[in-house]
Amino acid sequence: MVMVVPTYDEAENIAWIIGRLRTAEPEVDVLVVDDASPDGTGEIADRLAAEDDHVHVLHRTGKAGLGAAYLHGFAWALEQGYDVIGEMDADGSHQPEQLHRLLDALEGADLVIGSRWIPGGSVVNWPWRRMALSRGGNLYVRLLLGVGVRDATAGYRVFRRQTLEKIDLAAVRSTGYVFQTDLVARTLAAGLTVVEVPIEFIERERGDSKMSGSVAAESLLRITQWGLAERRAQVRRAWRRRRA
Incomplete structure (x- = not known):
């Protein structure tokens, strides 16, 4: 198994979060996908990889969005033959010590989400x-x-692995935070099982959040476009059934 961790200006966090992950789940590999962070995050990740065979690093040429980084990381992981591929933030908001909850639930699911908004989940x-x-x-x-x-x-x-292969990652065009919603919708549309488990989400203590009003607005716009397109498709399907 490998956890994909995208980074941009996470020099204050990357060694700390990888250390916690390697301690919590020693058998799990880590892939850092760095978008040419100007603060030296990529160089720190390279040093960690040189010291630990379970740590790998991909360097991208610039900041191209969260979804694009994950797609790059997923493609690498599939090429390397991993059977389970995960994702998490580099800032400590996702606690590696709770990863076992997601892995335990994977026995009965194709995708497991660490959820803030189900009973037992919380935000700090x-x-x-x-x-x-x-x-x-x-x-x-x-x-x-x-x-x-x-x-x-x-x-x-x-x-x-079979989930990512079935949902056709090559067709994904989402590059920002809406990427997460996109993959959930694609997984469900493919007839696969999504399970949520509760986690405690902790707001970052170091570094700056990449979430902003413009990012949220972009996500809202994309979701609205998808929803309207699906409603139009539903109307067309219903019309065809009535004429048949």
């Missing part, structure tokens, strides 16, 4: 506005896309 140190934005965004996703997942925007998750 978020202002109420951020909390409301996340809860409201996930409610919007459920209503517009018709998915039952409570935390479709979450970034702590593990996939079976």
